[in-house]
Each structure stands twice: as structure tokens, then as C-alpha cells.
Amino acid sequence: MSGRRLGPNRIAVASLLTAALWALPASADEVADFYRGKTITLVVGAGPGGGFDLYARTLSQHMSKHLPGSPNIVLQFMPGAGSITATNYVYKVAPRDGSIFALPSQSVALFQRLESGIRYDAAKMNWLGRMVSATGVLVVWHQAPATTLEEMKNREVIFGAHGKGQDTYFFPQLMNKLLGYKFKTVLGYPGSADVMHALERGETHAYVYIWASLKSRQGAWLNEGKLIPFANYSLETPADRPDLPLVTDLATDPDHKAIFEFFSSIATVGRSFATPPEVPRARVTALRKAFSETMTDPAFLADAKKRKMDIEPMAGEAIQEVIAKTVATPEAVIDKAKAALQ
Known part of the structure; x- marks a missing residue:
């Protein structure tokens, strides 16, 4: 056995590696501990019985098993003002802990630039992914x-x-x-x-x-x-x-x-889902991963086919970019668009 001693730098590196190794499972455990036994609310920005209901309900029936802790997912319908009511609620009132996510209108970023009464910034929400385009x-x-x-x-x-x-x-x-x-x-x-x-x-x-x-x-x-x-x-x-x-x-x-x-x-945003801002990063990552896994789940795809649903998934990160670009549209273009709609 060598009698060489580790210097301060090597000790620091070894400590960081040890901490990282402990942190990885702890993060996963934290997410599982948070969701275990909980009920997650999926806020739907429309009333029951339509396309929003169909996609949100089908997702809720399959996504739970892909989330650490396997929480129950229930729907809360919140129609009004083209889903502005629901998006305002999720952004301003809902807890920012990963216990609530939403299916707002595909026009959520447009409304932010065109309408009054907006209390959200769609670019700051955490987009989990898209089930289908709204072409x-x-x-x-x-x-x-x-x-x-x-x-x-x-x-x-x-x-x-x-x-x-x-x-x-x-x-x-x-x-x-x-x-x-x-x-x-x-x-x-x-x-x-x-x-x-x-x-x-x-x-x-x-x-x-x-x-x-x-x-x-x-x-x-x-x-x-x-x-x-x-x-x-x-x-x-x-x-x-x-x-x-x-x-x-x-x-x-x-x-x-x-x-x-x-x-x-x-059209690109389509039926996309998002959490409020400031949700802990580990939980956002877990939600995105669960969403992505659900989109390729054979049981989910079988139900979607039975219900005659198109599935055209897009990753949350890609939707985040589309939303950010739309929100950042130059003011001159917005002014001309508003004039054209008069």
C-alpha cells in the first residue's frame, strides 16, 4: 500500500465527485418523494367534450406511470377567453412546485402580443412537449x-x-x-x-x-x-x-x-403542455421525460388510434423555442398585424 498522501486539490476533486455521485440519486429520490401519493392537476383551457378534453384526458390516463412516484393526474376544466383565463391562473395563482400543469390554447403566445388582460409570459413557462400539431x-x-x-x-x-x-x-x-x-x-x-x-x-x-x-x-x-x-x-x-x-x-x-x-x-404549438415558471428544475426534467416516454408508450398509442387521434409529438425544448420566437416578434410586425385585423 502506498504511503502517498492526497494533496488539497485532489482531495477537493474527490470530494466533488463523491458529492455528485450522492446528488444524482438524491435528485431522483426527491422527485419521487414529492410525487408519491400526490394528485397532479392538469388544467384544461377549454370545456369538456372537445378536442382539448380528448388529448388531455388521454395523456392523463397514461403519463402517471412514467413519472417518479406515479402520482394520480386529474383534469380541471377552466374555459374562458380562449384559454386566457386558464393560462393567467396557472401563471399567477397556481403553485410553482410541479403539482399543476396546463393545456392552454395554441394561440397562447399570440394572445400575449395581441390581447389585453394578459397576466402571463408564455416564454417563461416550462413547456413539456406537444402531442399533436394544430396545422x-x-x-x-x-x-x-x-x-x-x-x-x-x-x-x-x-x-x-x-x-x-x-x-x-x-x-x-x-x-x-x-x-x-x-x-x-x-x-x-x-x-x-x-x-x-x-x-x-x-x-x-x-x-x-x-x-x-x-x-x-x-x-x-x-x-x-x-x-x-x-x-x-x-x-x-x-x-x-x-x-x-x-x-x-x-x-x-x-x-x-x-x-x-x-x-x-x-400550428406548430398545437396541443402543447406547460407548467408555471420557477418549478424546480429536477421536476421539470422529470415531467418532460415522462411526457416524452408517454408519446411512445404502446398502450397510449393504441388508445390514441382507437380514439382516432393524430399523434405528432415535439419535445418541450423545441416548443420552448417556438414560443420564445413568437413572443419576441418585432413590434413593427405586431402593429401591422393588428391593423390588418381591424
């Missing part, structure tokens, strides 16, 4: 006065919409102001089913619909040619409809293109 399509009824983009330049087409703070209003209005179309928008329809009935009655001609929801709910009409998709809003074309032009690509003016890109970011 949207503009669809027209087969008996409408015009069914192609070229025809719509010269004939009035009536869009059914919900309210001025939603994509059902944004895109027809922006295409009128920036691209010269002749769309008329009728506001006040409570949900997509109401607009579908209006299309059948001839009361309206067109609608802005999330592509995944359209395929699952109105697949028969698509197959029969009763609903005709004619454009897509997203940052990328749907893999199963590469023929659909991006609204962003219809713009030639750089400022107009930037405005469409700002609004189209909601």
Missing part, C-alpha cells in the same frame, strides 16, 4: 360560389367563425387585407359543429379547421368531396396533403409574409 386548413363547401383560390379573388365566400380572437377569424381577415380576397366572415358560431350545420344549410361557405380534427370528425365529407381543403396555415405542409399551398407562401411582400408566419406559429 389548420381552410375548407370550402362543394356548392359554394367559388371553390379555388383563383375563383375566390373575384367571388364572395362566407366564412363561419367563432370570435375575433381565434384562427377562424384571423386567416380570412388577413387574406382579405393582405392578399386581396373577398371573404366575408360571420361571427358567433359556438363551435365547429354549428359551422358544419351552417355549411349544409348554405348559410356559410367555408371554415378554418384543425386538420387532425377535420379528418377524425368530418372524414366522410372529405372522402365524398363535400368539404374541399384549399389552403393550409402552418410553418410546414401536412405530410398527407403536400398539394395544399401554405398561406404564408401566398404572400410576396416580406412584411406580409412575416405577419402570416407570426400567426402560423400556432
Whole structure:
């Protein structure tokens, strides 16, 4: 046995290594200890029965087993103001300990730059991941006065919409102001089913619909040619409809293109989940890991298939970047976007 003694530097290094080795399991144990026996609340920024409910409920039924401590996950529905009510609550009121996370609107970052009454900063929330994109399509009824983009330049087409703070209003209005179309928008329809009935009655001609929801709910009409998709809003074309032009690509003016890109970011965000800011890093990491593992869980995927749900996962870190970029959109672009929506 050597009689050499360790110098102060070597002792310090050895101590740090020992501390690190002890810290790793302690961190995992801390997360498991926190979640064991607890109930986590998943705040849903909409009412029960729709697409938000479907995705949040399916996630809640499978994510628990991937979290250390296997906590129970329950849904709390908090509709209002396009999910602004729920996002304000999660950001300002909810505990910042990892016991609450949320499914807000895909427009959460847009609302921050466009709306009043915002009490959150979406870029400071911890984004856990995305279940599916919110790639949207503009669809027209087969008996409408015009069914192609070229025809719509010269004939009035009536869009059914919900309210001025939603994509059902944004895109027809922006295409009128920036691209010269002749769309008329009728506001006040409570949900997509109401607009579908209006299309059948001839009361309206067109609608802005999330592509995944359209395929699952109105697949028969698509197959029969009763609903005709004619454009897509997203940052990328749907893999199963590469023929659909991006609204962003219809713009030639750089400022107009930037405005469409700002609004189209909601498609990438889609059904994404987030915690409040300042949640301990180890718990955020555990939540992101559990979310990611759930997206490849065979039992989860089987349920999603049974429920006709599209699954297009994206990591929380990637969603964090999209949200940050949207929130940081230059003020000049925001001013022009607001003017175009008037």
C-alpha cells in the first residue's frame, strides 16, 4: 500500500465527485418523494367534450406511470377567453412546485402580443412537449360560389367563425387585407359543429379547421368531396396533403409574409403542455421525460388510434423555442398585424 498522501486539490476533486455521485440519486429520490401519493392537476383551457378534453384526458390516463412516484393526474376544466383565463391562473395563482400543469390554447403566445388582460409570459413557462400539431386548413363547401383560390379573388365566400380572437377569424381577415380576397366572415358560431350545420344549410361557405380534427370528425365529407381543403396555415405542409399551398407562401411582400408566419406559429404549438415558471428544475426534467416516454408508450398509442387521434409529438425544448420566437416578434410586425385585423 502506498504511503502517498492526497494533496488539497485532489482531495477537493474527490470530494466533488463523491458529492455528485450522492446528488444524482438524491435528485431522483426527491422527485419521487414529492410525487408519491400526490394528485397532479392538469388544467384544461377549454370545456369538456372537445378536442382539448380528448388529448388531455388521454395523456392523463397514461403519463402517471412514467413519472417518479406515479402520482394520480386529474383534469380541471377552466374555459374562458380562449384559454386566457386558464393560462393567467396557472401563471399567477397556481403553485410553482410541479403539482399543476396546463393545456392552454395554441394561440397562447399570440394572445400575449395581441390581447389585453394578459397576466402571463408564455416564454417563461416550462413547456413539456406537444402531442399533436394544430396545422389548420381552410375548407370550402362543394356548392359554394367559388371553390379555388383563383375563383375566390373575384367571388364572395362566407366564412363561419367563432370570435375575433381565434384562427377562424384571423386567416380570412388577413387574406382579405393582405392578399386581396373577398371573404366575408360571420361571427358567433359556438363551435365547429354549428359551422358544419351552417355549411349544409348554405348559410356559410367555408371554415378554418384543425386538420387532425377535420379528418377524425368530418372524414366522410372529405372522402365524398363535400368539404374541399384549399389552403393550409402552418410553418410546414401536412405530410398527407403536400398539394395544399401554405398561406404564408401566398404572400410576396416580406412584411406580409412575416405577419402570416407570426400567426402560423400556432400550428406548430398545437396541443402543447406547460407548467408555471420557477418549478424546480429536477421536476421539470422529470415531467418532460415522462411526457416524452408517454408519446411512445404502446398502450397510449393504441388508445390514441382507437380514439382516432393524430399523434405528432415535439419535445418541450423545441416548443420552448417556438414560443420564445413568437413572443419576441418585432413590434413593427405586431402593429401591422393588428391593423390588418381591424
